[in-house]
Amino acid sequence: MIKKLKNIAKNLLAIPAVRTTYEGANRAVLAVGGSTRAGATGYSVLGFGTFNREQYAVLSGRRSYYRNLSQERVTHxxxxxxxxxxxxxxxxxxxxxxxxxxxxxxxxxxxxxxxxxxxxxxxxxxxxxxxxxxxxxxxxxxxxxxxxxxxxxxxxxxxxxxxxxxxxxPYAHSSIKRSDIDFDQMLLLAQQRRSVRWFSPRRVEREKIDRALEIGRQSPTACNRLPYEFRIFDDPAMVQKVAGIPFGAAGYSHQIPTIVVVVGRLDSYFSPRDRHAIYVDASLASMGFIYGLEAQGLSSSIINWPDFEPLEQKMSKTLHLAPHERVVMLMAVGYADPDSLVAYSQKKDLDVLRRYNVLEP
Known part of the structure; x- marks a missing residue:
């Protein structure tokens, strides 16, 4: 159904007159909604479905946070x-x-x-x-x-x-056991890590997943809450069911050995001011996890998860997610097919990414 609707919209926008009308209306709305806070408030009312799921998740998370205070839990x-x-x-x-x-x-x-x-x-x-x-x-x-x-x-x-x-x-920084990894080795690991979409049929050992998670959980997190979970699927039927949901895995989901769904938990917070922490903390942990996979000979690729209501509903239903549990990203994991290609993916120059001591626009 989702694909049919997507194709209908695509076909309509292929008609020049329809596309011109759509683009004009879109720019007019953005000219108003994107110019002031008041305009943005009006847009949020008219575009109710665009942001409502996140608002619901934040409120549901706060509600669950206070309800959890009186319940037995594994973590507090x-x-x-x-x-x-x-x-x-x-x-x-x-x-x-x-x-x-x-x-x-x-x-x-x-x-x-x-x-x-x-x-x-x-x-x-x-x-x-x-x-x-x-x-x-x-x-x-x-x-x-x-x-x-x-x-x-x-x-x-x-x-x-x-x-x-x-x-x-708390203990003295001088007592921390130091690794012997130097900068060149770390850079080589970062350059070695490529987004791999084609895998060999070899099974991914759960022991290696868990070891990689040991690295991921060392990532910094706001007030040490670790407000995320890694939902891991390695049963072939389940992998296909989950991997078939995001648009980003189209064309190669059929041969993914293991798929990981990174879920942020908004019930970790009592205030909406922290609503973005799940995305920051889960992403930091995911990068450490990825390097942990690489160090053990495993490859991965991030599967983008845009905030698209039909897919949000489908994933929530499939994984039985609570309203305050938000999918941050998906990740395909496996042993790379040695004959497969990877994208060159030229990175931005440091002069584009980095500024020192610049305050003015």
């Missing part, structure tokens, strides 16, 4: 955010004698909720260990003259912690 994004805020206070130079007074009680509450739910069958034990160790470090160094800090300390010390104290807390 609200705790992750606040613990990371504590870490930034601990490593501040110069460090303040007292900080986090406005949210330390909330943080201890979030931690206590997570500890109580820790008796469930599935918990992120490393997350709770990290939270415990950072909180212990915080109370060891902070001036507790503040009533809020004293009360939070008492509540924290009264808890029945799930593990012994560890070392999951």
């Amino acid at each position: 994004v609200e705790l992750r955010r606040n613990v990371h805020r504590l870490e930034k206070g601990i490593l501040m130079q110069p460090r303040r004698s007292s900080f986090a007074g406005d949210y330390i009680l909330e943080t201890v509450h979030f931690y206590s909720v997570a500890v109580r739910s820790g008796s469930g069958p599935t918990i992120d034990a490393a997350e709770l260990q990290w939270a415990q160790d950072v909180l212990r470090e915080y109370f060891a160094i902070v001036d507790d003259s503040s009533p809020a800090v004293r009360k939070a300390r008492e509540q924290f010390e009264a808890l029945d912690h799930l593990s012994e104290p560890g070392n999951a807390k």
Whole structure:
């Protein structure tokens, strides 16, 4: 149905008179909608379907965020955010004698909720260990003259912690174990990575996918929330079902061995100001993941996922996505067909991409 509608639109726009009328109307609308914030507001009303899915996803995510606070979960994004805020206070130079007074009680509450739910069958034990160790470090160094800090300390010390104290807390940069990868090796890996669309029929080992994800999850993320999931399909029938949805895989989806759907979770946020973080954080993780694949002899290509309502609906239905779960991109993964071609894809010159100390237009 989608392809039929697309072909009808394509055929209509091939008629010169229709195309001229369409382009004129389109430019007239953009002249108004793209000139002022008020014009953009009017456009958003008239073009309701264009942005409504994202608005719905953001509101649904906020709703789920608050509902999740009282439910048992494997991971606790609200705790992750606040613990990371504590870490930034601990490593501040110069460090303040007292900080986090406005949210330390909330943080201890979030931690206590997570500890109580820790008796469930599935918990992120490393997350709770990290939270415990950072909180212990915080109370060891902070001036507790503040009533809020004293009360939070008492509540924290009264808890029945799930593990012994560890070392999951801020540490000296000089103690980081250094790799022996130099710039030339890193550049070679980046140049080696090409978007591959033709693969050998060889099975992709799940162990290699997981190892690549170990690299991807090391990517920076806002307040250490990691607001994304990698939905991986390697069952041939499922691969074909998922890979057949995006337009970008047309013509080669039939021979993709493994397909990855990167999904951003807007229920990681209580404020719409963070609505773009899922795209930034998931993309950073995806690049690390891709390099992890390359280092193990696997190739990949990103399958573009435009915000197109019919395909959004189809993917949501196929993957049973919640309204606040947004597809960021898809990725084809496999062993490259050695006889296949890859695009040259000339990159922009550095002088085009880079500016130093330029403030004026």
